[in-house]
Amino acid sequence: MTIWLRQHRDALLLALRRLAAAPMNTLLSLLAIGVALALPAGGLMIFANAQQLVKGTSSLPQISVFMKLDADRAAVNETAAKLKQTTAIASVRFLDREATMEQMRKSEGLAEVIEALPRNPFPDAFVITPKNTEASEMERLATELRKLPQIEHVQIDSAWVRRLNAMLRVARVGLGILSLLLGIGLMAITFNTIRLQVLTLRNEIEVSRLLGATDAFISRPFFYFGTLQGMLGGVVAWLIVVATILALRSPVADLTVLYGLDIALALPDTGVTACLLAAAAGLGWLGTSLSLKQHLSAWRRF
DSSP states (O other): OHHHHHHHHHHHHHHHHHHHHSHHHHHHHHHHHHHHHHHHHHHHHHHHHHHHHHHHSSOOOOEEEEEOTTOOHHHHHHHHHHHHHOTTEEEEEEEOHHHHHHHHHHSTTTHHHHHHSSSOOOOOEEEEEESOOOHHHHHHHHHHHHTSTTEEEEEEOHHHHHHHHHHHHHHHHHHHHHHHHHHHHHHHHHHHHHHHHHHHTHHHHHHHHHTTOOHHHHHHHHHHHHHHHHHHHHHHHHHHHHHHHHHHHHHHHHHHHHTTOOOOOOOOOHHHHHHHHHHHHHHHHHHHHHHHHHHHHHHHTO
């Protein structure tokens, strides 16, 4: 066990020396990896902050329930009680027909029209906020509400919900495709870096083989190099994302104030940071593995 640990320590130190031996090349590689990872990581944070922004707005999808014009107060109270007992409903707001009439009477240009009407044309209504705002769930709830007695019409803001869900689905798919493409780009960077190192150290590798070194022993420093390069690139990506969010916080705060919101852009938490670094290290390891598999096996045939 002691020998195994010493071999890994020596391989790690050798990888660190190779990183420090060409600082400019290492810096450029880390910047390339950092930018490649910052795009999907930043997209993930934008998506998460956008979801938080939507949750913080007051324009949540709602369902309007209109009573019949001849519904009496007892029917209205009975309907209100049933709505409050429905588990799928988060909140219920009652709109009294008399209050609606009075509000319309105060509106500029409508006072004379309202006074000319023979009776109040507005029904009692309820504005419902459902717990589940998925389009299918809202449609199911609206169908149940239409079965209630003394209900004239149920209006659901399904178009808004469908547009929102469609945009979120497009964002998820686009972010997934972008992450896949840039992940392949990161692997390509590592693949090429390891290929150049293997070609540069070809004579040293051949001598090591003649002395009895196994492929695992020869590959170990390269694996540490590729994994460290990927992880350090992940750190650069994290710094880019954090710097971008901090730069956007002030203008976004000013924008949200105009809409009466109190929302601050969130920074990557511990879980997101750990996933970013693990993904970067894993992609670096995978790129190294593919490069070594191609070049070391090719040499073995000769």
